[in-house]
């Protein structure tokens with residue numbers, strides 16, 4: 001199945017844990033795993049905690065790693081401004097796999113699933129598939 005998510009800004013962290021959890025019964029997964037896949041080249045999926053300061057620290061780390069205003073060929077050739085978002089999406093990867101036990105996500109106490117917007121606000125599509 002496909003989730004459709006509207007992001008609000010660059011570096012938006014959208015918590016999609018509940019949406020994935022509620023797709024499990026439709027997917028008829030009791031015990032096994034689900035693949036969660038971003039169909040985009042400038043949006044990724046991560047697993048982490050929704051805790052004060054973590055998002056901000058993560059974004060600051062990403063900006064040090066790949067400054068949005070860096071000198072990128074893609075931006076010069078395409079007159080585009082999202083090379084850093086493409087590179088960061090490759091660094092973070094397009095998919096995650098999550099364990100399912102007794103029809104529920106088998107996550108750690110503080111783990112949440114986030115779609116992260118690395119470019120401008122967009123409509124994003126995420127595949128959730130039983131494996």
Ligand code: ZN
Nearest residue numbers: 080082083086
């Ligand atoms: Zn681009």
